[in-house]
Amino acid sequence: MMNQRNILAAAFLTIVAVFLVFSALFMHPFGEPTSQAMDQYIIDNTVEETGANNGVTSVVFDYRGFDTLGEATVLFTAVASVVMLFRRLKK
Amino acid sequence: MKGMSSIVKTIANISFPIITIYGLYIIAHGHLTPGGGFQGGAIVASGLALLAVAHGTSWVESKVKEHDLSMLESLGALGFIGLAFLGLIMGGAFFSNFLADTSMLFGAIPVDGAANINTGGTLPLMNFAVGLKVIAGLFAIVLVMAIATNKEED
Amino acid sequence: MIANIPYLAVAGLIIIGLYTLLFKKNLIKMVIGITILESGVNLFLITLGYRMGSVAPIFTGNADNPVMSYPVPQALTLTSIVIGVAVLALMLTLVIHIYRHHGSLHVSKLGGDDQ
Numbered sequence: 001m002m003n004q005r006n007i008l009a010a011a012f013l014t015i016v017a018v019f020l021v022f023s024a025l026f027m028h029p030f031g032e033p034t035s036q037a038m039d040q041y042i043i044d045n046t047v048e049e050t051g052a053n054n055g056v057t058s059v060v061f062d063y064r065g066f067d068t069l070g071e072a073t074v075l076f077t078a079v080a081s082v083v084m085l086f087r088r089l090k091k
Numbered sequence: 092m093k094g095m096s097s098i099v100k101t102i103a104n105i106s107f108p109i110i111t112i113y114g115l116y117i118i119a120h121g122h123l124t125p126g127g128g129f130q131g132g133a134i135v136a137s138g139l140a141l142l143a144v145a146h147g148t149s150w151v152e153s154k155v156k157e158h159d160l161s162m163l164e165s166l167g168a169l170g171f172i173g174l175a176f177l178g179l180i181m182g183g184a185f186f187s188n189f190l191a192d193t194s195m196l197f198g199a200i201p202v203d204g205a206a207n208i209n210t211g212g213t214l215p216l217m218n219f220a221v222g223l224k225v226i227a228g229l230f231a232i233v234l235v236m237a238i239a240t241n242k243e244e245d
Numbered sequence: 246m247i248a249n250i251p252y253l254a255v256a257g258l259i260i261i262g263l264y265t266l267l268f269k270k271n272l273i274k275m276v277i278g279i280t281i282l283e284s285g286v287n288l289f290l291i292t293l294g295y296r297m298g299s300v301a302p303i304f305t306g307n308a309d310n311p312v313m314s315y316p317v318p319q320a321l322t323l324t325s326i327v328i329g330v331a332v333l334a335l336m337l338t339l340v341i342h343i344y345r346h347h348g349s350l351h352v353s354k355l356g357g358d359d360q
Binding site: 232236 | 305323
């Protein structure tokens, strides 16, 4: 139980846990984000420019459509890999 | 995996159209209410997985070939990229919304800030393409894993 | 300190995920630990875009202007959740193949030589 690997793992976990808890306590207060210019522009101009009522969908498909293209590529790669790994060779 | 008893099969047969219509509603109204392509696609894929669990893998394997699922998924991906390139040709920028505020297919103008189902621009078309891709992809994953773990019990 | 409870919940989820990944020897438990770690990161992305007393960023036809939360972090979290599903599918496929080849899910029974 107390061999070298477990001591090393416990030390690493303690360091990461202390770092996470301290940075959670010293972050900016919950509910007051710091930078507002980009999101305020999107909230003000969505209905005229895209004609949609859903702010999140207009960001996903219109203002930041390139990220959705990357996500569709990742999904396609994962499905192709899974189907390929289970293929039986037909004699 | 074998199928379940006939009570479970009957209830799954009743619930499957209701779940599919609910998922397609969330895909189609993605630009008006919370939702969109990915969320509605996950709902329809879980309805299909319910059908696969209730009736057994052999029954589903005889109805759906995984070759058709790959074709549907590729169709969805090609539709998505085709709409992006059409935005480059007709609008000037990649992914530009070339149908909004014009008089073409989905291009009505929202009245007083309230949009209806006709006003999205390219957004509803992209929702349909991504929804089709997610449905076919997630159901292909579930089907392939179920068939692969089924063959060990022979 | 009470005002920062969402950030403490994020720290708790990441610590639980890392503990499961470091100290458990079963392959399925390690996969579950990676999933809990991804849930913690997604929660952190969502809580960055909240304003006090705001509603969801859905526009209605009414003329009142409520305070709305930011839509960009929610869009990025959507992408992250889908990528998490794809990675989980690939991990479970590899676990199935390992079980077929070696006959056991315990980490110490895989692998060739131990010194």
